[in-house]
Amino acid sequence: MRCLVKGFTLIEMVIGILVISITMVYFTTMLNNSTKFVADPWHQIRAAELGSALLNEIISKSFDENSDRSGGAIRCSSVDTGAVNCTTPANLGADTNEDSRDDYDDVDDYHNLNSTGNDIIELSLPNNNNLANNYAQYQLSVSVFYDANLDGVNDNAIGTHKLIQITVTDPAGNQNAFSAYRSNY
Template identity: 40%
Template sequence: MELVIGILVSAIAIVLLTSVLFPQADKAADSLQRVRSAELAHSIMNEIWGKRYDNASGANGGLPACNSAGAPSCTDEADFGPEAGKSRDDYDDVDDYHGLNASSLMLQSSASYQDVYPNYGLAVSVSYLDATQAQKLVEVTVTTPNGEPISYSAIRSNY
């Protein structure tokens, strides 16, 4: 009788472990991947945020904002991306980051994002928010190793 009760208690314990605790391990991995995704996107957003709005805008407010009275025109959206011959370390304005991806080199490094974040995808898109060209929408999409795309967005104003 004691042996039967012992087997029954063991069976109930095993069912609880396999149905409640073990599936939580998969969810823990998903959370870790999301945190690493946020870490990658945050580092790129911080870098972009420190750059000037446009090639025609002055660094640190030295020139009037592009498209303002007496100032040069802002870059056409068709020309977004790094200028010809510009290396990754020479990105100096927001739209240079358009098209940055996982195989791109990291800032001041010979390693790519793929090397540091294996199995993660990365895509950066920059576009004007509206026809006035007074704001740019920066979207960083990081794809986790599980194939979950997570988008992070920021708006950069022309000031």
């Protein structure tokens, strides 16, 4: 009579456990690496919202400190109106009486604006903690300069167009750039 024994040997068990262990390590490593890409779309959406909102805020302001704020009848540096010169490139930025974004009244006041965390949303919704938490690790910087020939390069001279460039850095360190021109009209 023959006795049939069914089962695994000790060597087969050890090899099976080893194969399962290697497979598990491979899959957990793959899952761990993929989780950092799951958050990227969320960061990109928030950066786009933030950049777009700030760009709209800036563009809604007048072209220059010396421009007419009641309809654009007087343009700075305009020969036909005899208006005063526009702000020189060296003097772009917030004016002496403008201490916060709430006081900014022309596009170049935003030049060299750098904000992080709560400073980003403080002006628009000061008591919204949920929004503050969403943007707590974001950074933004703004650059404004004259670019009369629309080539994206600083002209270092008074011109008819100002290029507004915004860079939003998300918590993962990705930089998102936004830009627009504001014309002297």
